[in-house]
Amino acid sequence: MKRWHEAFAWLLLVASALGLRACSSLELLNETDLERAKKHFPSTTMEQLHSGRDLYARKCGACHILHPASKMTLDEWQNEITKMKRKVQLDEQDVRLIEIYLSAGARDSSIQ
Numbered sequence: 001m002k003r004w005h006e007a008f009a010w011l012l013l014v015a016s017a018l019g020l021r022a023c024s025s026l027e028l029l030n031e032t033d034l035e036r037a038k039k040h041f042p043s044t045t046m047e048q049l050h051s052g053r054d055l056y057a058r059k060c061g062a063c064h065i066l067h068p069a070s071k072m073t074l075d076e077w078q079n080e081i082t083k084m085k086r087k088v089q090l091d092e093q094d095v096r097l098i099e100i101y102l103s104a105g106a107r108d109s110s111i112q
């Protein structure tokens, strides 16, 4: 009986560890990301990039998987965000921060 309990406790531990991993599945941000974002939004700061990443994870991961930034170009993301704005409460500042975050990883529109 005790054995079974121990096994169950381990299972919970492993499950929660996997859960934590899933939460931090977005790539970490570095200087290269900042440089890439600055090509689209010249005054971008690392803080904005982090806020955008948080907002993206919180607001855009509520209903479906978080699509990787590299899935689309920034233009395509902007179209998508316009559509999603009907489904989720986002003010203009949130939208801008999410765009900033996505711009760092977005597919390059010159490479189709």
Ligand code: HEC
Residues within 6 Å of the ligand: 059, 060, 061, 062, 063, 064, 067, 080, 081, 084, 085, 087, 088, 098
């Ligand atoms: C309230 C739920 C909800 C939220 C929040 C939400 N989405 Fe969506 N999203 C959907 C649904 C439902 C679909 C598929 C049907 C559609 O396009 O309306 C979708 C589709 C998408 C697609 C298209 C996927 C594909 O493969 O074509 C993208 C990209 C996307 N969402 C991005 C976002 C982004 C970015 C945000 C945050 C700004 C966001 N979503 C927030 C519900 C949501």
